[in-house]
Structures are given as structure tokens and as C-alpha cells.
Amino acid sequence: MSEKFLSLENIEKRFPIPGKDDYVAVTDVNLEIKENEIISIIGHSGCGKSTLLNMISGLDAQTSGSIKLQENEIQGPGPDRAVVFQNHSLLPWLSVYENIEMAVKKVMPELDAAELRQRVETYISMVNLDHAKDKAPGEISGGMKQRVGIARALSITPKVLLMDEPFGALDSLTRANLQEHLMRIQQKVKNTVIIITHDIDEAVLLSDRVIMMTNGPDATIGEILEVNLDRPRNRVELQHDPEYIRCREAILSFLYEKFAKDDE
Amino acid sequence: MNKELLKKIFLPFIVLVLVIQVWTGIASIVEDFPTPSDTYVAAFGGINADGDEIIGVLEDPFYIENQDVKGLFWQIMESLKRVFAGFSLAILVGVPFGLMLGMSKSAQYAFDPFIQIFKPISPLAWLPLLLFIFQDINMTAISTIFITSIWPIIINTALGVKSVSEDYMNVAKVLRFTAFEKIVQIILPVSVPYIFTGMRLSLGIAWLVIVAAEMLTGGIGIGFWIWDEYNNLNYHNIIIGIIVVGLVGYLLDLIMGKISDYFDYTKKGRA
Numbered sequence: 454m455s456e457k458f459l460s461l462e463n464i465e466k467r468f469p470i471p472g473k474d475d476y477v478a479v480t481d482v483n484l485e486i487k488e489n490e491i492i493s494i495i496g497h498s499g500c501g502k503s504t505l506l507n508m509i510s511g512l513d514a515q516t517s518g519s520i521k522l523q524e525n526e527i528q529g530p531g532p533d534r535a536v537v538f539q540n541h542s543l544l545p546w547l548s549v550y551e552n553i554e555m556a557v558k559k560v561m562p563e564l565d566a567a568e569l570r571q572r573v574e575t576y577i578s579m580v581n582l583d584h585a586k587d588k589a590p591g592e593i594s595g596g597m598k599q600r601v602g603i604a605r606a607l608s609i610t611p612k613v614l615l616m617d618e619p620f621g622a623l624d625s626l627t628r629a630n631l632q633e634h635l636m637r638i639q640q641k642v643k644n645t646v647i648i649i650t651h652d653i654d655e656a657v658l659l660s661d662r663v664i665m666m667t668n669g670p671d672a673t674i675g676e677i678l679e680v681n682l683d684r685p686r687n688r689v690e691l692q693h694d695p696e697y698i699r700c701r702e703a704i705l706s707f708l709y710e711k712f713a714k715d716d717e
Numbered sequence: 718m719n720k721e722l723l724k725k726i727f728l729p730f731i732v733l734v735l736v737i738q739v740w741t742g743i744a745s746i747v748e749d750f751p752t753p754s755d756t757y758v759a760a761f762g763g764i765n766a767d768g769d770e771i772i773g774v775l776e777d778p779f780y781i782e783n784q785d786v787k788g789l790f791w792q793i794m795e796s797l798k799r800v801f802a803g804f805s806l807a808i809l810v811g812v813p814f815g816l817m818l819g820m821s822k823s824a825q826y827a828f829d830p831f832i833q834i835f836k837p838i839s840p841l842a843w844l845p846l847l848l849f850i851f852q853d854i855n856m857t858a859i860s861t862i863f864i865t866s867i868w869p870i871i872i873n874t875a876l877g878v879k880s881v882s883e884d885y886m887n888v889a890k891v892l893r894f895t896a897f898e899k900i901v902q903i904i905l906p907v908s909v910p911y912i913f914t915g916m917r918l919s920l921g922i923a924w925l926v927i928v929a930a931e932m933l934t935g936g937i938g939i940g941f942w943i944w945d946e947y948n949n950l951n952y953h954n955i956i957i958g959i960i961v962v963g964l965v966g967y968l969l970d971l972i973m974g975k976i977s978d979y980f981d982y983t984k985k986g987r988a
Contacts, residue, residue: 511890530893531893532892538888542887542888544888544903546906546907555902556892559892560892589982591983
């Protein structure tokens, strides 16, 4: 396995403003991500973290710099970089099953009917939604929808799983529940994951490394924090773990002392 | 619930009685204006005010005397045939056209001014031109319906396409959907409720247009029948014609509403 799995070099993103200088959202971002690594990107709103994720997913192109996945330059969006969107983005006219089936069918057209069904059901089971597979997205809770979103993203075996504030719209209990789900799944299917978050506990709990972004404009990577905690992690036990406390404090100090941001 | 149901039946009944009162009032002022009872007799048969035995037009709507003299049912069927021909054409052309307008900003800029100008043109303004082109009653009526009922379909389809959320398109992009897959799997399901709203409006217009068109083109059809009855001085039949046109229009709208609910994913007890 090459160490250089996903690499970002000198990434810059400018948004043109008519009659003015360009707005530089993100600049000078250099990052190497190893295979099967879980990375969180944290920062205040407007720090360009979603922009960064969109560039990796290919939904948005960088102005300059290069993003390479296994030495191949990224060209637009593709199923090798699956995205879990904040608002789940399930198609409301399809059932849970059909939403996943649609993705698998498109990405793996070579599967026959039985293989297709088995694959879809495997991933539905993985997020414990067997009982809800024939329901429409409108009939299930927000947390369940997001689990379907995760199952859909994983079902196409992406090389990288990109999550844009995946649990941001959920209440804290549901969020904790989904974090557990995600960690359990990650133990089973090793994946490279990039999570955008603004939740410090979430970042420490889930990631191997936390990327801290400075405030925009001209946002860039401020610090990178290694989280040296064994897996599986238990959120209750971690509360008194010195490493966990150190990581939390490091992020807190970065966000609220070095790069504090006034409310707008 | 039962009380609600009772209200729903009883209150329209009161209005009906009032309408008949007003009608009777008008009949007593305007000379030769048919009274409600005259009209009832003309519709369902019986003895009229002059003491003559009459066979009502609704008593045997299925009779066929010859090519030109047919019962009311056949008149309506002729009108409906034209309506559906024009309406189907409008759907066939309007939906793809609307999809194109919704998906392409350039197409929208190019066509929007013309749609806005053509949309408010009365069917009666198109009629002489189309009659001149086709020299045929049926073709004229069908093309008039087509050209006046296509606009709501185009406009609503385009609106439906524009209502497709960016999120769904992002899903399509990540999965690398082709343009065709995007249309079939994302754009159409979102637009279907809008398209059906357009179709419902359009069918309503088509039914409005046919009466006017047939009055001018002549031949057979409910519109012509009403005009013919005017020329025959059968004023009560005009009122019967008007009521029948209203009832058929209401029925068409009801059916169209049911069909559109069936295809609307938000009304399937789902979302």
C-alpha cells in the first residue's frame, strides 16, 4: 500500500466577485491522507471546510493546485469518492431499498439480480435498517435517513468516504448513536474517511487525525492533531482518558484562543 | 364527521334553491327566457307550459337520426375526441419542450418572451388563421386546442425541472449519471406533480376552447349544438347545454386530479 493515498497539493479556491478582487476562500492547503485513515476537518463556519470537501469530491473544482487519489488527478465527481451529504439527499420517491439499489445498479452494472439484491441487503443490515427497507425516506427519522445515506455511500465501495457534516442536523443523542454506528461499520469495512464537522467531541472520537482550519478568507490548515487512541473507542471511558482530554483541549484552544471568531 | 357530510350536502342545496329563484326572476323580466320548469321539461321530457308533450334532450341522448342529427351524448363525444386529440398533442410536444426549457438557461432566454406573448392569445384569435391553413373543421378545432392548451404544460414542466434540488443533482453527479439517466431517474420524478398540474390546467382550457371553436366551425359537437339551438330559438336547450358543459368539465377535472394524485409521490402516503 502506498503511503500516498490521497494527496492535496497547494490547493487554492477563489470565487470571482464582479468588479472586485477574487474572494480567496481556501489557499495553500497541503495534505497527505493515508489509506484507511479517518480524518476530521474542523473549523468555524466560513473556514472553507465544505469547499475543501467539495473539491475532493469533484463537485467543485479548485482554482489551482492538484488533488490526487492513488497518483491519479481527480477529474470531476465519481463513485470512487462517495459523499454523505448533510441533508442525506435521499430520493423521496424511492424506498430505502431502492435508494441504495439505484446507486449499486449504476456503479456495478455487472451484478446479476441476485448479487444486486444481496449487496443492497448487506448494506441495509450494516446500518440496522432491515425493518425499514421498504419505507420511503419521508416515513423514517432523520437519524435513520442519514444511516441510509451512509449505507448508500458505502454500498458502492468507494475508495474514500466523504462526509459533509453528516450528523450536523441531528439532535445530540441521535448523533452519538450514529457515531457509534459509524465506528462499528468502520471496524468492519476499513475505509478512508474524511469528515467535516464543527463538533469537537465528534472529531476526537472518530478520527485518527484532526485537521484544524484557520478562519476565512485565505483559510488554510492551521494545525494537524494526531489522536493516539486505541480502537474500538468507548465514549464513556474516554471522558477521563488523558489523551482524549489533551486532544479536546488542543482543539478548544485552537478554535477559541488562537482562531476565535466573533458571532456574526 | 356526519355533521360535516350533512353540511356538505345541505349547504349546496340551499345555494341551488337560491340560483333557481334568481333564474325564475330573470325569466320573468326577460321576454322568452325559459323558466326553470320549462328547461326541466326540455331536458327530461313531460308537458311544457303550452300543454304540449315533449321528449327531453337528456331522455334519449344516444339517438342517431342521421349523419347530422345526433343525440347530446354523441355531440359531447365528438367534442371530447377533439379535446383529447389536441390535449394529447399538447402533452407530446409540451412536456419535452418544457423539460428543455427547464434544463437550459439559454433555451429559456430564447423562448420565454414568445411564450409570454403567445400564452394570453385568445383561441378565437387563432381560429380564423388555423381555419385558413387547414380548411377542415376537425383539424382547426384540434390545432386551436393544441396551441392554446400547450402553454401551461410547458410552463409547469419547466417549473418542475427547476425545482429539482441541487442535492439530488449532486447525487447524480457522484454516481456519474448520463444526461438521459438524470432525466429519467431524477428530473422526471420531481417534475411529474408539476407536469400534471400543467396538464390539469391545460385540459380545463381545452374544454373551454372547444365550445367556442365549434360554434365558429360548425358541424357536430356540443359547442355547435348550443349555437344551433340558439338559431332554432330553443333557448332552454342553451341552458341545458351550458349545464352539461359545466358538468363534463367538472368531471374531466376530477379525473385528471385523481390521475395526477396517483403519479405524485408526495401524495402516496409516503413523504
